Amino acid sequence: MSRLQVVSGKGGTGKTTVAAALALALATEGKRTLLVEVEGRQGIAQLFETEALPYEERKIAVAPGGGEVYALAIDPELALLDYLQMFYKMGGAGRALKKLGAIDFATTIAPGLRDVLLTGKACEAVRRKDKRGRFVYDYVVMDAPPTGRITRFLNVNDEVAGLAKIGPIHNQAQAVMRVIKSPETEVHLVTLLEEMPVQETADGIGELRAAQLPVGRIMVNMVRPALLDEASLELAQSVPRTALAKTLSSAGLGGARRGGLAERLVGPLLEQAEEYAERYALERDQRAVLAELGLPLHELPLLTEGMDLAGLYRLSTELRKQGIS
Amino acid sequence: MTLDAVRTLDVDPLLDDPKTRIVVCCGSGGVGKTTTAAALGLRAAERGRKVVVLTIDPARRLAQSMGIDSLDNTPRQVKGIDESAGGELHAMMLDMKRTFDEIVEAHANGDRARQILENPFYQSLSAGFAGTQEYMAMEKLGQLRSRDQWDLIVVDTPPSRSALDFLDAPKRLGSFLDGKLIRVLMAPAKMGGRAGMKFLNVGMSMMTGALGKLLGGQLLQDVQTFVAAMDTMFGGFRTRADATYRLLQAPGTAFLVVAAPERDALREAAYFVERLAAEDMPLAGLVLNRVHGSGAARLSAERALAAAENLDAENLDESRIVDQDGGKAGVRNSPETPADSAKSAASDRSSHNPGPSAGSESPDEGSPASDRTDGNDGTNRPAEQPAEQLTTLTGGLLRLHAERMQLLAREQRTRDRFTALHPEVAVTEVAALPGDVHDIAGLRAIGDRLAAGEGPTGAA
Ligand SMILES: Nc1ncnc2c1ncn2[C@@H]1O[C@H](COP(=O)(O)OP(=O)(O)OP(=O)(O)O)[C@@H](O)[C@H]1O
Ligand SMILES: Nc1ncnc2c1ncn2[C@@H]1O[C@H](COP(=O)(O)OP(=O)(O)OP(=O)(O)O)[C@@H](O)[C@H]1O
Ligand SMILES: [Mg+2]
Ligand SMILES: [Mg+2]
Numbered sequence: 001m002s003r004l005q006v007v008s009g010k011g012g013t014g015k016t017t018v019a020a021a022l023a024l025a026l027a028t029e030g031k032r033t034l035l036v037e038v039e040g041r042q043g044i045a046q047l048f049e050t051e052a053l054p055y056e057e058r059k060i061a062v063a064p065g066g067g068e069v070y071a072l073a074i075d076p077e078l079a080l081l082d083y084l085q086m087f088y089k090m091g092g093a094g095r096a097l098k099k100l101g102a103i104d105f106a107t108t109i110a111p112g113l114r115d116v117l118l119t120g121k122a123c124e125a126v127r128r129k130d131k132r133g134r135f136v137y138d139y140v141v142m143d144a145p146p147t148g149r150i151t152r153f154l155n156v157n158d159e160v161a162g163l164a165k166i167g168p169i170h171n172q173a174q175a176v177m178r179v180i181k182s183p184e185t186e187v188h189l190v191t192l193l194e195e196m197p198v199q200e201t202a203d204g205i206g207e208l209r210a211a212q213l214p215v216g217r218i219m220v221n222m223v224r225p226a227l228l229d230e231a232s233l234e235l236a237q238s239v240p241r242t243a244l245a246k247t248l249s250s251a252g253l254g255g256a257r258r259g260g261l262a263e264r265l266v267g268p269l270l271e272q273a274e275e276y277a278e279r280y281a282l283e284r285d286q287r288a289v290l291a292e293l294g295l296p297l298h299e300l301p302l303l304t305e306g307m308d309l310a311g312l313y314r315l316s317t318e319l320r321k322q323g324i325s
Numbered sequence: 326m327t328l329d330a331v332r333t334l335d336v337d338p339l340l341d342d343p344k345t346r347i348v349v350c351c352g353s354g355g356v357g358k359t360t361t362a363a364a365l366g367l368r369a370a371e372r373g374r375k376v377v378v379l380t381i382d383p384a385r386r387l388a389q390s391m392g393i394d395s396l397d398n399t400p401r402q403v404k405g406i407d408e409s410a411g412g413e414l415h416a417m418m419l420d421m422k423r424t425f426d427e428i429v430e431a432h433a434n435g436d437r438a439r440q441i442l443e444n445p446f447y448q449s450l451s452a453g454f455a456g457t458q459e460y461m462a463m464e465k466l467g468q469l470r471s472r473d474q475w476d477l478i479v480v481d482t483p484p485s486r487s488a489l490d491f492l493d494a495p496k497r498l499g500s501f502l503d504g505k506l507i508r509v510l511m512a513p514a515k516m517g518g519r520a521g522m523k524f525l526n527v528g529m530s531m532m533t534g535a536l537g538k539l540l541g542g543q544l545l546q547d548v549q550t551f552v553a554a555m556d557t558m559f560g561g562f563r564t565r566a567d568a569t570y571r572l573l574q575a576p577g578t579a580f581l582v583v584a585a586p587e588r589d590a591l592r593e594a595a596y597f598v599e600r601l602a603a604e605d606m607p608l609a610g611l612v613l614n615r616v617h618g619s620g621a622a623r624l625s626a627e628r629a630l631a632a633a634e635n636l637d638a639e640n641l642d643e644s645r646i647v648d649q650d651g652g653k654a655g656v657r658n659s660p661e662t663p664a665d666s667a668k669s670a671a672s673d674r675s676s677h678n679p680g681p682s683a684g685s686e687s688p689d690e691g692s693p694a695s696d697r698t699d700g701n702d703g704t705n706r707p708a709e710q711p712a713e714q715l716t717t718l719t720g721g722l723l724r725l726h727a728e729r730m731q732l733l734a735r736e737q738r739t740r741d742r743f744t745a746l747h748p749e750v751a752v753t754e755v756a757a758l759p760g761d762v763h764d765i766a767g768l769r770a771i772g773d774r775l776a777a778g779e780g781p782t783g784a785a
Contacts, residue, residue, distance in 0.1 A: 011354030011484050146354075146484075148382075159449060195761050196355075196384050227728065228721040235718045247719040250639070251632035253624070261624075268620030269722040275759040276725055282760055304731060306588060 001026065001324065002186040004126045004179060005141045005216070008150040008204065009190030010197040014221040016043040017307060017315070018190045018300065019143040024316035027067025028325050031138040034125050035060075037073045038118040039145060044071050049309060055079070057125075064317065070137070072125070077103055079117045083172075113169060115156045120172050123179040147189060147204035154180050154187070155211050186216030191290070193220060193283040198290060205293055218295050220287075222302040228276055236273045241266045298322050331744050333778040334610030334751035340369040340477070344577055347470065347478045348609075352583035353593040354484040357614040357755075359383045360762050360771060361583050362481040363391065366414055367403075367765065368772035373410035374476040377469060381419045381462060381481045386763035391416045398423040400469075405765050415475070424461040425451040432558045441554045446547040458483045459493070460566070467569040492573075492604060579609035582750075584743075586616050586736035591743045598747055610751035611743075612775065616736060617757055619729050626730035633723040636716045753778045 005026070007019040016037075023035040034057060037044045045053045048060045053073040061069040080103055128136045145153045152159065157177035160169060179185060189204055191197040201218060208215050228236070245256040245263045254261025290297060300318055303311040319325075339345055350362040359380050366378035377400045380393070388394040391403045393416045400415035429441050441447050451457065462483060469478050572578065580601055584594035594611060601608045744752070755774040762771055 012356075195386075195763075199385065225728075227725045228718070231714060232718040232721045235714050236722075239715065239718065243715055244719060244722075247636070247715050248632070248723075251635045251719065251723070253628075253632050265621050265624060269726055271620055272725055272729060273722055278759040304728065304735075306735065 001139065002184050002214070002216070003135070003137075003139055004122065004185040005139060006144045006150075006154070006185065006187040007142065007190060007219075008144045008147050008187060009219070009221075010148075010192075010200045011146045013190045013192050013197050014219075014300075015146070015190050016047060016143045017312065018188075018219050018221060019141050020044060020047050021300070021312055021315035021319055022188075022324065023069045023139070023141040024061060024063045024313065025319035025324050026139045026141065027061075027063035027065075027069050028320075029065045029067060031067040032136070033063075033067065033069050033139040033141060034137040035069060035071045035141050035143065036122050036125065037071070037143045038122070039143070040073065040075060042073060043143065044073065047307070047312065064313065072121075074118050074121045076114045076117045079121050080113075083117065083120075113160075115153050116160055116169055116173050116176065119154065119156055119176045119180065123176045126179055126184065144187075147200045150187065150204060151207040151211050151213065154208075154213050158211075181212060181214070183214065185214050187213055188216040188219055190219045190221050192222055193286045195282070195286065198286045202289065202293060205295070215295060218290055218293065218297050220290065220297060220299045223299045224302050226280075228273060228280075233273070233277050233280065236270060236277070241270075244270070298324070331748070332610075332751040334612070334753040335778060336365070336368070336753060336776045337372070339579055339609055340365065340374065341372060343476065345477060345579055346577035347466070347480065347572065347575075347579070349480045349482065349573065349578065349580045350583055350612075351482045351580060351597060352612075353590055356583045356585045356590055357612075358484075358583050359387070359481045360768070361581065361612055361614065361755075361775070362479045363387065363416070364762075364768040364771035364775060365581075366416065366477075366479040367406060367768045368776065369477050369479070370403075370412040370414035371407045371410060371769075371772075373412040375413045375415075375474075376477045376479060377415040377417070377475045378479045379417055379419060379462070379465060379469065379481060381458070381483045383418060383481075384761070384763060386761070387768075388418060390764040393418050398427070403765075419458075419462055419465055421458045421461045422451050424465055425457070428464065428562075429555075429558070432561055433554070437554055441551065444547060444551045444554065446551045450551075463569045464565065467565050467572065470572060492570075492600070492606075574605050574607070576607065578607055580606055581609055581612050583612045583614055586613050586739050588739050588742075591739050595743060595746055598750055608750065610753065613740065613752055613754045615757035616754045617729060617732050619726065619733060621726060622730070622733070624726060624730075626727040626734075629723040629727040629730065633720040633727070636720040636723070640713060640716045640720070 005019075005022060007015050007022065009015045009018075020035060023033045027033045035044060037053070042052050044060070045051060048071070050060060053060075053071055055073065055075045055078045057070045057072045059068055060071045063069055077098075081098070122140055122142050125137055126135075126140045130136050144150055155177075157173045160173040187208055189201045191201040205215055241263075242256070244266050245260070248254075248262035248265055248269075249256035249260070253265060256262045298319065299322075300315050303314065305311070339348075348362075348365060350358045350365070352358050359382070362380060363378055363383070366376045370376045380388070383391075383393070385394065391401075393401050393403075398417065398420040400417040403414040403416050406414050426442060429447075430438050433441060459482075462480070466478065466480055469475070573580075582594050582597045582601075584590045598608060598611070740752075744750075753775055755771060758767065758770065762768060
């Protein structure tokens, strides 16, 4: 696995969740991973049920097997001030610029700069070494912007090269691109088995490839269990209602005659089966579309009780089972 | 029963009221904002109003079905709707860059407009960085409204990075335009280029110096040219941003917050509700989209699972006559009301999966149904297959139902949490359709559900 793992996907498909599960999965014995958030939403803190993360790397979890997961919420404004101080000793100017509204301008309005700062910080963590010359983090996992913006986000160089042709921002962008376009990076896309996210995944992969960004894997999230097999689905179309009522009754669900509980259940249960069949067919189509894309696929189950820490660990175990570590 | 203490949002009176001129659908990503906006527009049109829907990034097939799949930034009349009540439906898809360009073209003369359009800084800005889409959506709304050509404008909002970016974008622009930064940026141009610099006070020149260092001289210059070229337009931007903002606060506007009945989505919806109140924006109510129901809500999840287990036992040993245990279980369970049983089913957090045996982790928890048939494959005697298949099907139906009931209970809990927090917010529920919504008929179905207010059949 590459050392920088970028997780994107359509909004709401589970980018934050999958990124966190991936960070846990990669933190095998003796390894350390860093999970970074770039959208300032404190999604990681929520997921790990801790207080809001400051702009500071801190340990948030120990993975099964003993590896460590650190987390960092990158704040572009603080990253910029940090950066000014580090390279120009302009701490004071930074404050003045802030008062002027220039920092706000640079991090929200001015194109590209925000992304340079965010990706720059992540790449710095990827390259950072300790005194003995070993990488501080074995893996950096980024909870990245959604598919619609990911190519542009990672491709800051092209954007910024056209704007800032010289100067520190330019140099920084170059350094970032050296990491991002190398085999050190992989971009994964999270999707659901639904038409829109799958379409967005296909489009996104096309864009990433066109921009020569390294595409990694497809993570199909919230996969529902198959509760009715093909044979049952077929039978559901033709089964005599009386036979079904009798079977329900034999299972202890009241009378099979007209008006009996079992008899009254037949209609609604078959209706649910029909809905299931429709969804099943849709999912099958979407699986086929994904298979066409020719990338490794992973499937993560829908946790019906909702997401919590235990669920997150379950997903990470699932990823390890599927060969990620 | 679902909406017991909760106010129901009556969509039809809202859409029919001639005083309602703007409906804004907002909510977090992927919850159904675009679908809801299109469905409301269609419904209002078929009830006799002349409507335009402003959509943002609609799903491809939905756009095609409304005939707006080509981006040309102007409303198109939607065909295939029922116009017998005298209404019309127009729809458009926002082209953010085009909208920005049009503003420039409309407010600057030829040369200057070209200068701006060709400025690299402008090109990046207009192609969509933080807030541009939000700002342009509001700009377009202002334009549509001022044409006064429609009775009702239904607005979709972009899937924002953070909740109400479309409200913040004009403000951010405003504070930028009012800020000192812009004066610093414009100073050299105003005073005649570089020569002017020496007249600046020391503080200011230090600022431009720092900015130059940071951005690189080239970019700073581009920004400065851009700002200078746009100078005459800034006043207009700001006036219109303010006007649109006030338009959103006006009594003719109604906000609908769209949310899915999931914890995170509803948490964000609560935040929306609070923000809108803080901004004095008129909230009409909450659309709870993709809610599930069941026609067999009287059968609880546990009871369905117990029954499925009885069938398993039957299938494993066909020769054994089914005992009457199931019947007793039925009697034991029957006094439960559907909602109670659903609740207790889902509050049983110890079992993650509706697997057959709650205590033992079965290896096949992913797909109990399919595994079971596999196991039986080799031993089938042709004559018995139908009966066996029937039990397998029935077991599957019951597990499917149990899953549905657990989902229902979970949705109910999340919803209750929201209404406890915001009892003042009127709510309408829209059932989850099994497939996507991508044609007029689908939108009409969503519209019917929006107007029915109640939850899906059986949920009550
Ligand atoms: N496998 C799963 N099973 C059940 N729920 C899940 C699963 N994965 C994610 N979720 C839930 O789905 C919702 C969206 O997930 P998440 O926040 O990770 O998505 P996202 O793509 O990061 O969203 P956004 O685009 O808003 O950043 C959350 O409520 C999360 O708990
Ligand atoms: N009640 C419903 N039943 C079934 N499917 C639905 C329902 N509402 C919306 N959908 C489907 O959900 C998907 C997302 O809907 P939609 O595009 O309206 O969401 P959105 O909030 O506009 O998303 P975005 O934030 O990405 O703009 C679409 O595929 C749509 O067909
Ligand atoms: Mg997220
Ligand atoms: Mg949308």
